[in-house]
């Protein structure tokens with residue numbers, strides 16, 4: 001096979017696949033529809049304010065260190081990571097607050113404030129999740145395996161028991177904590193994967209562990225500072241990046257991939273095509289005509305997707321008191337809110353939301369003395385919402401966010417919001433090709449993990465590969481960087 005590959009989409013998964021393939025001697029071209037790479041991790045710049053469009057919580061920094069180390073470089077020569085400590089604060093409507101920290105003593109004190117004598121439970125939780133984390137990362141997460149037998153081959157029956165795959169994340173937390181507040185706070189990490197703690201497997205208690213142990217970070221210049229560093233690395237290695245280039249179709253020749261056709265009708269042939277566009281969008285749109293999309297799951301509609309989001313970007317005059325860098329506002333009725341959002345597919349009565357003030361860690365993201373503010377409101381998928389009047393829905397959700405903030409003493413008068421941008425689920429779908437407006441891609445249910453997850457190669461089209469959040473191993477910035485590595489490994493394996 002000729003060592004030439006097209007990568008459709010310059011999201012973090014696409015960039016990672018490009019770097020890995022280039023490092024292995026491939027001639028690589030990225031075709032990115034938007035004006036800049038980064039995908040969901042994009043950038044809005046207005047009047048001196050710098051907003052990250054999507055991801056704002058960076059964890060597992062070692063994944064990025066390894067990406068740079070692969071090419072003999074050091075992450076810190078490209079990106080400065082600023083620690084965010086304490087990390088995330090949770091607030092409930094009854095006024096309860098809970099703040100996480102990677103300082104264990106501080107965390108014990110915080111847990112014991114909500115649940116007296118919960119310190120030993122916390123230590124047991126950290127020990128348990130550490131062993132799960134090690135099993136998951138050493139033996140499962142980055143393993144390209146096509147069957148459960150092969151996937152689990154290195155895992156002992158004892159390890160398998162420890163992973164608690166069959167128990168819900170929320171129930172698993174109940175083994176260590178009685179306080180509903182601690183369980184709800186840690187359980188809401190499921191939202192990182194766009195999932196409900198009542199549905200995600202207990203294995204995902206590794207999410208808070210990873211953050212508490214390896215810390216939470218903000219790249220200098222915002223998350224886009226990290227994207228800039230990875231973009232620079234890819235270009236230095238000789239990856240060709242063509243922005244403003246929308247691929248209209250992936251061309252096939254019988255049962256092999258042939259190349260890509262751009263919107264202007266131009267065709268470039270490639271023996272290998274990697275799509276970083278959301279998997280179900282790739283199959284239903286870009287591979288539509290070939291009729292050979294990877295329909296292993298019996299058609300894309302069978303894929304369970306994570307919810308959508310509405311995001312607000314506010315450039316605020318002055319400081320925003322009482323809010324730390326990251327705050328999650330949880331509802332009073334936790335379970336029914338997740339049910340409304342994920343099962344019934346309606347906008348919850350009490351909307352939970354997340355607020356980030358990145359300029360409190362990196363003041364360079366706002367004009368001197370001002371504040372960059374990001375608000376993320378999870379919403380049902382577009383297909384669940386049906387017909388929506390987005391103008392009035394944005395207004396009503398915005399008001400509910402401002403009211404809830406006021407309830408907690410954070411008063412944001414209209415005249416202080418100097419800059420405002422909003423992205424609805426429709427914008428997320430259109431701008432980045434996110435299927436059904438799903439923000440995080442395919443869900444991480446028990447049967448959409450490992451070999452059950454959408455494969456990173458096509459079984460029917462030779463030379464056709466996938467990378468990114470909806471394929472393996474899953475969503476989130478570190479995971480899609482690992483996804484790029486796994487896809488490159490598949491391609492190199494096929495070359496042998």
Ligand SMILES: Cc1cc2nc3c(=O)[nH]c(=O)nc-3n(C[C@H](O)[C@H](O)[C@H](O)COP(=O)(O)OP(=O)(O)OC[C@H]3O[C@@H](n4cnc5c(N)ncnc54)[C@H](O)[C@@H]3O)c2cc1C
Pocket residue numbers: 008009010011012013014031032033034037038039040041053054055056057058059245246247248276277278309311376431432433439440467468469470474475476477478480
């Ligand atoms: C609002 C939000 C908040 C999030 N918060 C976090 C967080 O705090 N921490 C975290 O780790 N993760 C977070 N995530 C998840 C994380 O952003 C994603 O998992 C990850 O960035 C997805 O990367 P990807 O490789 O799948 O590519 P994507 O980001 O999906 O990029 C795909 C690229 O393909 C391009 N494209 C689409 N169609 C075409 C076409 N036809 N031709 C050419 N190019 C095309 C798109 O423009 C895009 O650049 C968040 C996601 C969202 C939406």
